Amino acid sequence: VGCREAIGPGKARRHADRISAMADRGVKRQFCEDKVAAQTEFQESLQWEKEERSVPSDFEFYDCYALLPKIEIPLGSHAVIPDAAEAEGNVADRALSITIRMPDRSENMHGDFLHTERLGEVLWASGHVLAALLATVGLEMREGGTHFNAGRIGTPRWERPPRVLELGCGLAVPSMVAACLGAAVVATDIPEAGVRTQKCIDQNCTQWAATPGSLSFEGLMWQDSAADYGPLADGPWDLVLAADCLYDESQHTQFCRVLARALGVGTPRDPDRHSPMALLSFQQRVPGKEARFIKLRLPEVGLEVVRQWPLQEIPGLSEAHLRYISVLEVRPRMLSN
Numbered sequence: 001v002g003c004r005e006a007i008g009p010g011k012a013r014r015h016a017d018r019i020s021a022m023a024d025r026g027v028k029r030q031f032c033e034d035k036v037a038a039q040t041e042f043q044e045s046l047q048w049e050k051e052e053r054s055v056p057s058d059f060e061f062y063d064c065y066a067l068l069p070k071i072e073i074p075l076g077s078h079a080v081i082p083d084a085a086e087a088e089g090n091v092a093d094r095a096l097s098i099t100i101r102m103p104d105r106s107e108n109m110h111g112d113f114l115h116t117e118r119l120g121e122v123l124w125a126s127g128h129v130l131a132a133l134l135a136t137v138g139l140e141m142r143e144g145g146t147h148f149n150a151g152r153i154g155t156p157r158w159e160r161p162p163r164v165l166e167l168g169c170g171l172a173v174p175s176m177v178a179a180c181l182g183a184a185v186v187a188t189d190i191p192e193a194g195v196r197t198q199k200c201i202d203q204n205c206t207q208w209a210a211t212p213g214s215l216s217f218e219g220l221m222w223q224d225s226a227a228d229y230g231p232l233a234d235g236p237w238d239l240v241l242a243a244d245c246l247y248d249e250s251q252h253t254q255f256c257r258v259l260a261r262a263l264g265v266g267t268p269r270d271p272d273r274h275s276p277m278a279l280l281s282f283q284q285r286v287p288g289k290e291a292r293f294i295k296l297r298l299p300e301v302g303l304e305v306v307r308q309w310p311l312q313e314i315p316g317l318s319e320a321h322l323r324y325i326s327v328l329e330v331r332p333r334m335l336s337n
Contacts, residue, residue, distance in 0.1 A: 191219030236264025
């Protein structure tokens with residue numbers, strides 16, 4: 001009251017507003033500092049963010065793959081190709097690599113290859129790395145779950161072909177490797193990419209013809225994550241593959257919902273018999289976006305990163321692949337009792 005009498009009601013109101021605004025700025029400043037500190041903490045915890053680096057553009061990797069007529073993916077000593085003719089699933093002697101023929105793009109090499117109508121025309125570096133990882137370590141079914149051999153030498157006994165789903169498949173090269181290893185694979189992408197994907201599958205299908213493996217394409221829009229039809233309704237899948245699906249942060253939430261549905265998050269399962277997992281391969285572009293995906297988006301849907309797969313022992317990869325491509329193993333988060 002004394003203040004109003006001394007300086008007038010209008011000035012007193014403006015004085016109070018200034019004090020309130022200063023307090024708000026202080027709160028906002030502290031909030032921003034806390035937020036930056038929290039983001040810095042989890043970003044620095046990621047292996048690929050511990051050092052300063054310039055991330056190569058898509059075009060640098062794109063130029064390496066654009067005109068490849070085929071790509072040869074070596075098979076590791078733990079990656080075995082089962083022979084369908086053997087009743088008990090014994091492994092047949094065969095070549096030491098898988099050769100995937102690429103679509104002919106020689107007459108269509110101009111313009112913006114990132115347009116929707118150009119999807120499925122070229123192999124991306126992260127897809128190559130994911131396929132090479134599968135071909136190196138192989139797949140093995142044990143007690144109804146999907147496991148990597150992870151250095152264990154031995155011939156797998158196939159209780160049933162592992163069920164594999166690829167999201168955002170493009171040319172579906174990782175799916176083809178999984179089919180060669182005896183998996184029943186469904187590769188998915190937007191319906192518009194289906195023609196090119198199916199063409200690439202058809203020209204390589206002889207690679208897995210003599211195995212229990214199979215490969216088909218189905219259109220899938222990520223916004224349909226709650227649909228009660230299509231491949232997501234057939235989950236949980238033993239293994240989910242995704243290569244280069246993190247470049248657009250606006251799609252992270254929808255992608256995570258699809259991933260969680262495919263892995264059966266929230267559905268009853270026997271933890272002793274079923275261990276669904278996903279392998280996410282991506283090119284490091286904007287570390288902050290990838291950090292938010294790992295630390296924020298995945299936990300929101302009940303998923304967690306179990307480990308980052310080492311790539312140093314995978315044959316055929318360059319220094320650029322090892323430096324700028326990461327492969328994460330993701331599983332449903334285990335709830336504590």
